[in-house]
Amino acid sequence: MLFTQIKMMEPDFKKLVDLYFQKKAEGMDFSQIRKKLIDQNIPEAMIKDIIEEIDRRILGGGVKTKGRLKAKQLRWIGWILMLIGGFLTFANYFHFFDIKGYSLFAYGSVIVGYLLLIAARKAQKKES
Secondary structure (H helix, E strand, O other), X not given: OHHHHHHHHHHHHHHHHHHHHHHHHXXXXXXXXXXXXXXXXXXXXXXXXXXXXXXXXXXXXXXXXXXXXXXXXXXXXXXXXXXXXXXXXXXXXXOOOOOHHHHHHHHHHHHHXXXXXXHHHHHHHHHO
């Protein structure tokens, strides 16, 4: 009998964890999650297990932080800026077109692209 009750609770536990993990990813606080679970008359031991499982998923990398670029994205942006800046510098040097007093944009994009490549290397070390 007890085994059947535990087996019946497993899908509910997984559904609750999935539901509130999604809500946590959207910005809901743990105290709000706990309050909602208490309102649903979930036992305190199960609430504790649900919160721990959500926390475990977050620490495992299940929730991505907004506004942070990954190393691969930084690397691509850096290379693109360096190529654009390199092309503009090359074209300006050989007078394919005249960018007049705005050559800083050509040199600047090469420098910024290189700095982004350095940042990507540091971000990659941090991720692994």
